[in-house]
Amino acid sequence: MSIQSQTVAEFAITYSRFLDAEGHPTQDLPESLKNADTLRKLYEYMVLNRTFDAKAVALQRTGKMGTYPSSAGQEAIGVGVGAAMQEGDVSVPYYRDHGAHLIRGGSIEEIYLLWGGDERGNDYATLKQDFPVAVPIASQSLHAVGVAKAIQYRKQSRAVVTFIGDGGTSEGDFYEAINLAGVWKLPVLFVINNNFWAISVPLSEQTICKTLAQKGIAAGVSGEQVDGNDVLAVTYATEQALKRIREGHGPHIIEALTYRMCDHTTADDAKRYQPPEEVESYKKEDPILRLRNYLVSQNLWDEEQEKTLYARVKQTVEQAVHAYESIPDQPPTAIFDYLYATLPHDLIEQRDILLANLGAHHE
């Protein structure tokens, strides 16, 4: 017996890139990416990202910072997305997208302070509306939806960008967030850093979905895959998506394919589970190397510029370390002073007792 049926819906997920692993263009570059200064800026921020990141690991290893999650090998995602965002957009980050914070004008010192356990790192000097780094997995997806709702309610032409890892897309929070974003047509972009590892869980044990971008289909949210080690692909896809989002066309998902060329955090040892041949095979995919090869081939970059850049970046990072290490401690009363707009009565009492004790023990 044969049953008659018709296809009522069809879906496809596209994948795009502009540069292959060697840095050769795979297609014509869009106008916005033909500007030499734009390209050099992307390159410089990826180098800054990797340098400040390696320093953060060294600071942890020498007891000067807490646990830190590196973004080595994944710089094209944070930097590319951040470059495509506008000042009025809001970033709702997790912990492997510090490149976006930097290229948006945030400081390295703020990031060091945060991972050094100093909440002042979350008090951004410039990006006042960007959110603090979310360490719980996928909680930021829902926060982003909330911010997007506020922007929509105010009828503003702004976009929210939130980041998440491949493991995070298995969380209920993520599914709930994309569903609500879809149904309310909210101005939010979900960027998935698919680095194939959720601590020690490989993507193959995380999901049998062929892509993570397709998770949006069930929520009615458009999605695409890009080469996450091609900063040009990331930047362009984000620019296009944010343009549509700001115009009120609703949410979008970008799944950026990359690889975690580092431990999950400084409290992890990826050598215990990442197959060495797999790690080796991704070394030639390095996003920084790739863009440099392209820049050199276009005569936009030379050895002299490279040397100058690295010297400058080293100095920038050293200044940030110095600022981080020499920031004066906060007074003990600070533990009360930022919790409430109006401090409750018994906390005022406690604060007074603390002050009195400080006086009594004054040396």
Next chain:
Amino acid sequence: MKVFNLPDLGEGLPDAQIREWHVKPGDIVEIDQPLVAMETAKAVVEVPSPWAGEIGELHGSVDDIIDTGAQLVTFKTITSTHAEKKDTGTVVGHIERTNAVVPETAQVFERTSSQNIKATPAVKQLAKQLNVDLTQITGTGPNNTITAQDVKQATTQVSAKPAADFEPLKGVRRSMMQTMVKSHQEIVPATIFDEADIAAWADNQDITLRIIRAITHACKIEPSLNAWYDSAAQARKLFTDVNLGLAIDSDEGLFVPVIEKAQNNSELRNIINTYKTQVKNRSIPTEKLSGATISLSNFGVFAGQFATPVVVPPQVAIIGIGKIKDAAVVYQEQIVVHKMIPISLTFDHRAVTGGEASRFLYALMQDLKEAN
């Protein structure tokens, strides 16, 4: 000179083990240059140099375990360093510190009494069904919430009560039960039996004192049985002093008071007599009941030659002495009647080897055979 102490390489790790040194004394290093590979419970991590300068001393060799915060590398000279947190040259004013502990209080709002009850709706419903007044119950759940179990217990205690003709264990007997359970769960016991020929003994030998002397002699020859074993840390500690736990029976159960420094104690007999009286009178001070490094059980008062006495952790050995009796033994190729002391030695095989136990027992018996 400046010392670099081992930082916490993970999240609250107590120590790390040296895997490989990348530098040696006299080396000139840069900031962030790898100094050493350290293995923690979770990872092998490269520890970079916090400063530029000359290496003075390495505080440990490969495989050494270094405590977090302990010295790792001493730098002879420092040529460059980042600002330290303490170097607050730019601070305006003075940061005050105090060690005083300020009591914390919760903000209390006025509530009606029914709101004060900490129980889930399901538990409240159960209480209603069972006619239990929740205000009369002290919760045992998190933050003193009242659990379903608490409600059930309030209505009936049957599940926690023994059957009518059973008597619950109490006091010393209950304490014995707990000690034996702990030993059984933890220790890997093995027991060796032998008999010591005491035909050569001079008159008026104090049997208990001779046994104690023999034990302390054996502890000196083979100290690995006079020891504690920490199973959590998988580490043992050998003692020079023999603090002997002497098992004394009572109607209520077993007491094991400790004779301190039994190897060198002229008051042994007085102490033992005092302990026996105190056990009888229930007046033995609690502090005398702990700290034994090895134990003696003189179980053969009425009967029983050999036994498998139970080692009480963290100790690793116990000597059991059975009933002394006349036995037909071969002595100088003749069958003769000699007095024999049966000895049972149980040891914790996790911490003590069979060879050590056997050597200990041999030394004990040699001393016991002496005339006086």
